[in-house]
Amino acid sequence: MKTKVLVVEDDKLVSYEIKTILDKNGFDVNICDSYACCIKNLDTFKPELILLDIDLDKKYEGIQIGSYLNSKADIPFIYITGYTDIETLKRIQTTKPVGYLSKPFREIDIINNIELALYNKKASQDDVTNPEEQQEESKYSKPIKRALEYIDTNINQEIKTDELIRVSGWSKFHFIREFAKEVGMTPYQYIFDEKMKLASSKLKNTYQTVKEIAFDLGYTSNSSFTNAFVKHSGLSPSNFRKKYCR
Structure with a gap:
């Protein structure tokens, strides 16, 4: 069909x-x-x-x-x-x-x-119907799940820790401590890694320009996105695309 x-x-x-x-x-x-x-x-x-x-x-x-x-x-x-x-x-x-x-x-x-x-x-x-994925998600507490879901749905925008704290319903200290304990990294690092994973996928699988990808991920300039991507992968976005999309 x-x-x-x-x-x-x-x-x-x-x-x-x-x-x-x-x-x-x-x-x-x-x-x-x-x-x-x-x-x-x-x-x-x-x-x-x-x-x-x-x-x-x-x-x-x-x-x-x-x-x-x-x-x-x-x-x-x-x-x-x-x-x-x-x-x-x-x-x-x-x-x-x-x-x-x-x-x-x-x-x-x-x-x-x-x-x-x-x-x-x-x-x-x-993912919704995958029992293994559901089992993986069960290791997170409900407040952390809410924060992760918020990150996932707003990954194309600037995401502030204060907003994640509000979504979780916990105090700032408790949220940051529990997030690091359950997820294995800080909220900032998790958001950064998720944005870079999506950027890598777009560079490999689409014909979007680097500028378009930067805006899609909530970056206000090419330079800030490029600096972030170099920090993540060791390559500029254009060189990453040349290396993996031959």
């Missing part, structure tokens, strides 16, 4: 171009051009993934849809955008997309982003 992809785009030329690419690559595609049409298709078409333009009707309506999907539906979505300014990127991160495509885009970028998103969704579903 073909994977269902909903394209939400009010530029007919762009939506037709995307549909042509997806048809050629074996996807079942439907097109919408508004908030109302998209919400209706969640029930009628039942998409497995959504490609979502940010600037529908010139009103950032796409971000409203993203917020709805993030809170009400378990459907991964990828933003389509002509904007690459920091403020817009920060704004879309709060809705937790699985990625974004900058116009103009290449066919290979569309397909790779979709395949990665679908793979990650399947992997997360497998």
Whole structure:
């Protein structure tokens, strides 16, 4: 059965171009051009993934849809955008997309982003039903589980220890001590390692630029991301990609 992809785009030329690419690559595609049409298709078409333009009707309506999907539906979505300014990127991160495509885009970028998103969704579903994974999680107390879940869902943003403390419900001293005891490292180190693991995966498996990956992970500049990645791997992001993606 073909994977269902909903394209939400009010530029007919762009939506037709995307549909042509997806048809050629074996996807079942439907097109919408508004908030109302998209919400209706969640029930009628039942998409497995959504490609979502940010600037529908010139009103950032796409971000409203993203917020709805993030809170009400378990459907991964990828933003389509002509904007690459920091403020817009920060704004879309709060809705937790699985990625974004900058116009103009290449066919290979569309397909790779979709395949990665679908793979990650399947992997997360497998984790839920995996008895070994459930047994592994059982070693954590509920407050630490809540903190780890918060980190996982907000990995593309700056995560502050004070927010983890609030989520856990413990005092600062108790939380930091128990986190290190149960997880084996400090909250800062755990967040850093998780961001670098995701960065490594993106560098190996996607055609996203280093700048795009940096913003996806909540870094405000290429240099801060590059310095962090060098600290983690001993290689710059571009050299890491050259070494492992030949």
